[in-house]
Amino acid sequence: MDLYAVVFYAFAFITLAAGAIVVFSRNIVHAAFALLFAFFGVAGLYVLLMADFLAITQLLIYVGGILVLVLFGVMLTSNTIDVQMKTSTIQTFPAVLIVAALAGTLIGIFWSTDWKTTTDPPIQATAPKIGEMMLTSYLLPFEIASVVLLVALVGAAMIARREKKA
Amino acid sequence: MTEVRQYFGNVWMAIYTAMVGMRRTFRHLFTPAVTIQYPDVKLKLPERARNRLYVNIDDCIGCDQCAMACPVDCITIETIKSTPDQDLGTTSTGQKKRLHVPKFDIDIAKCCYCGLCVYPCPTECIMMTDVYEFSEFDRKNLIYHYSRMTPEEIDVAKEKLKKAEEEAAAKKAAAAAAAKAAPPKQEGTSSQQPDSTKPS
Amino acid sequence: MYELLQQLLGDSILVYVIGAALPLLFILPYALVTVLLEMKVSAHMQDRVAYMYTGWHGVLQPVADIVKLLQKEDTIPGVADKTLFRLAPYLVFMGSYAGFAAIPFSSAYIGSDIDLGVFYIVAITSLAVIGILMAGWASNNKWSLFGAMRSAAQIVSYEIPTALSILVAVMITGSLNLQDVTHFQDGGFWNWVVFGGPLPLTQKLLLLPFTLVSFFILFIAGIAEVNRTPFDLPEAESELVQGYNTEYSGMKFAIFYLAEYANVFLVSAIVVSLYLGGWTSPFGEFMSGPIWGFFWFVAKGMFFVFMQIWIRWTLPRLRVDQLMYTSWKVLTPFLFVCIFAVGFILVV
Numbered sequence: 001m002d003l004y005a006v007v008f009y010a011f012a013f014i015t016l017a018a019g020a021i022v023v024f025s026r027n028i029v030h031a032a033f034a035l036l037f038a039f040f041g042v043a044g045l046y047v048l049l050m051a052d053f054l055a056i057t058q059l060l061i062y063v064g065g066i067l068v069l070v071l072f073g074v075m076l077t078s079n080t081i082d083v084q085m086k087t088s089t090i091q092t093f094p095a096v097l098i099v100a101a102l103a104g105t106l107i108g109i110f111w112s113t114d115w116k117t118t119t120d121p122p123i124q125a126t127a128p129k130i131g132e133m134m135l136t137s138y139l140l141p142f143e144i145a146s147v148v149l150l151v152a153l154v155g156a157a158m159i160a161r162r163e164k165k166a
Numbered sequence: 167m168t169e170v171r172q173y174f175g176n177v178w179m180a181i182y183t184a185m186v187g188m189r190r191t192f193r194h195l196f197t198p199a200v201t202i203q204y205p206d207v208k209l210k211l212p213e214r215a216r217n218r219l220y221v222n223i224d225d226c227i228g229c230d231q232c233a234m235a236c237p238v239d240c241i242t243i244e245t246i247k248s249t250p251d252q253d254l255g256t257t258s259t260g261q262k263k264r265l266h267v268p269k270f271d272i273d274i275a276k277c278c279y280c281g282l283c284v285y286p287c288p289t290e291c292i293m294m295t296d297v298y299e300f301s302e303f304d305r306k307n308l309i310y311h312y313s314r315m316t317p318e319e320i321d322v323a324k325e326k327l328k329k330a331e332e333e334a335a336a337k338k339a340a341a342a343a344a345a346k347a348a349p350p351k352q353e354g355t356s357s358q359q360p361d362s363t364k365p366s
Numbered sequence: 367m368y369e370l371l372q373q374l375l376g377d378s379i380l381v382y383v384i385g386a387a388l389p390l391l392f393i394l395p396y397a398l399v400t401v402l403l404e405m406k407v408s409a410h411m412q413d414r415v416a417y418m419y420t421g422w423h424g425v426l427q428p429v430a431d432i433v434k435l436l437q438k439e440d441t442i443p444g445v446a447d448k449t450l451f452r453l454a455p456y457l458v459f460m461g462s463y464a465g466f467a468a469i470p471f472s473s474a475y476i477g478s479d480i481d482l483g484v485f486y487i488v489a490i491t492s493l494a495v496i497g498i499l500m501a502g503w504a505s506n507n508k509w510s511l512f513g514a515m516r517s518a519a520q521i522v523s524y525e526i527p528t529a530l531s532i533l534v535a536v537m538i539t540g541s542l543n544l545q546d547v548t549h550f551q552d553g554g555f556w557n558w559v560v561f562g563g564p565l566p567l568t569q570k571l572l573l574l575p576f577t578l579v580s581f582f583i584l585f586i587a588g589i590a591e592v593n594r595t596p597f598d599l600p601e602a603e604s605e606l607v608q609g610y611n612t613e614y615s616g617m618k619f620a621i622f623y624l625a626e627y628a629n630v631f632l633v634s635a636i637v638v639s640l641y642l643g644g645w646t647s648p649f650g651e652f653m654s655g656p657i658w659g660f661f662w663f664v665a666k667g668m669f670f671v672f673m674q675i676w677i678r679w680t681l682p683r684l685r686v687d688q689l690m691y692t693s694w695k696v697l698t699p700f701l702f703v704c705i706f707a708v709g710f711i712l713v714v
Contacts, residue, residue: 003379003382006379027447029447029450029503030447030449030450033450033453033496033500036493036496040493052480052481052482052486053482053485056482056485056486056489056490057489059489059490059492059493060485060488060489060492063489063492063493063496064489064492064495064522064525065492065522067496068492068495068496068499068518068522071496071499071503071518072515072518075499075503075511075515126481127481127482127485127542177696180692184677184680184681187680187681188676188677188680190680191411191676191679191680192411192676194410194411194412194413195407195410195411196410197413198413199409199410199413199414199415200413200414201413201414201415203415203418
């Protein structure tokens, strides 16, 4: 087993173990924190795929942004200082059904896809290429995404703004 | 427009005042420190500083006024009356001593350094010194025994007082028989006598 | 550096482990020095003298502190979330230590010569936010949680000015790799990005005001990101009793402290690498080379560490609304102006 494989399995194990904690932990806060390691493991896998920009963006947005939001949400939702927040399993049967269907679909896609292997050397510097593409070939989706985000920002500011009492 | 000016004014103020403060602290970085390295260098105490109590037991007449003045009751005095045949000498202020002082204890751990015991003393034998370093590992060591009388001397004095009282009761009118002189005073061995200049 | 290690040890995983551990060899003695520096500088700024008895002028005091912290009982509050409580300090330190991977200590050493160095640092330091939130939550203490919340809010909002001011330097140098950024500025202090970089004179002069402003803002936002005074609301001794690390003692507390000091240097290192030429000598060829490079890098870094200490012992703490005002209404708009102007100047 070479170094690459060791690192791959390490990250895969981190991702899966953390994912398992997210799913099975009864403590919501533990689940939220386990999400950190899941995101981190996925970022590691991206790095192994030579997608460094994606990996770092994963860290920046999911760990630095979304996870913090999730944690804030979990911590601020209720009187959580004393209350141990627990989750419980309900509706086992429909859940199993849906999960089985989803897993079946994914595995089906995995087997039926014709995975191509390439011998091209991986692109070393992905960031300049991605930047160029975003501002040339994919300008419209990029701009639409930014407009959506701007709308969200304005909306958030509107909601958060306290009405001045006359 | 005024708002814009105020905005930039505020930004400028923030930077400017921060700079002023930093200039001040930078200057202080090189001014000599005012710290006194205490155990090595000591501040001179003011003349009337009140610190550890000291009792000049030779001058004590056992009047108990200091013990009564003490607001925290840290002074304990026991006295034994002397018989007329005993001469306890006089104090340095010329007063005649009439009482033995077998016990003069000061619990300095209780003392609040108010100095109230000093003023009533008729012979000025209790005073506050400038010693402030007298920490101990055992609290018992902070109870200072100033009396120099040995247990034997105390016994003798008590015996004498008893005898004298009996004699006085038996033959009031008769002249007192020849009495033995009081044994000469010796330096106390059981009592602790703190030095006024050094921590004990 | 890696080639040298590979020659010495052959192609094994050990090479990478040693390469990754090298910054630690710097951080540990650096933290000892900085603890002493902080104490001494703060004391002398207040006309005191600080430690005097452990060694000459108390230079051994940090060692004594470490020994004390090692001996201390490691207490965990009974109602704390024990798993998270144990994990949090390591996560916080991991966040700041991982940032050192992309810092070029000298022309011969950079932990990981990746293409997206600064971007990686900005991203990976967000691990520390999670660690702080974890510590605050696990302590099961409302003030700790308050501190952690404040810290997270502060770091998340100050990430914007930090990233934008990094962007200004990146626009000029054209690379996110700090090693390339440093090479770009080689050749004397007039080539530093803070003075406009090695561009034609007219461009340099036009760029100068904007690079200066963004340099200042990067430093300010950096201080805010590592929660130091005047932005130390998360620790606020007067209201929150140290905030998220109130309940920590012994070695766990020491690791929080180590992470804080590592962060202090990390901020200085980013500022130095981006704007002040990193390991390059300020005098061109004079005193340059890998060893001198390390010297210059550490010297410049320590200067900014001193600046942070200096600011810490000068300015009082900001209020929460002032903190947010500074970030969103002052630093960010100024940086937007800088970015537009720099882009305009570079293109035209």
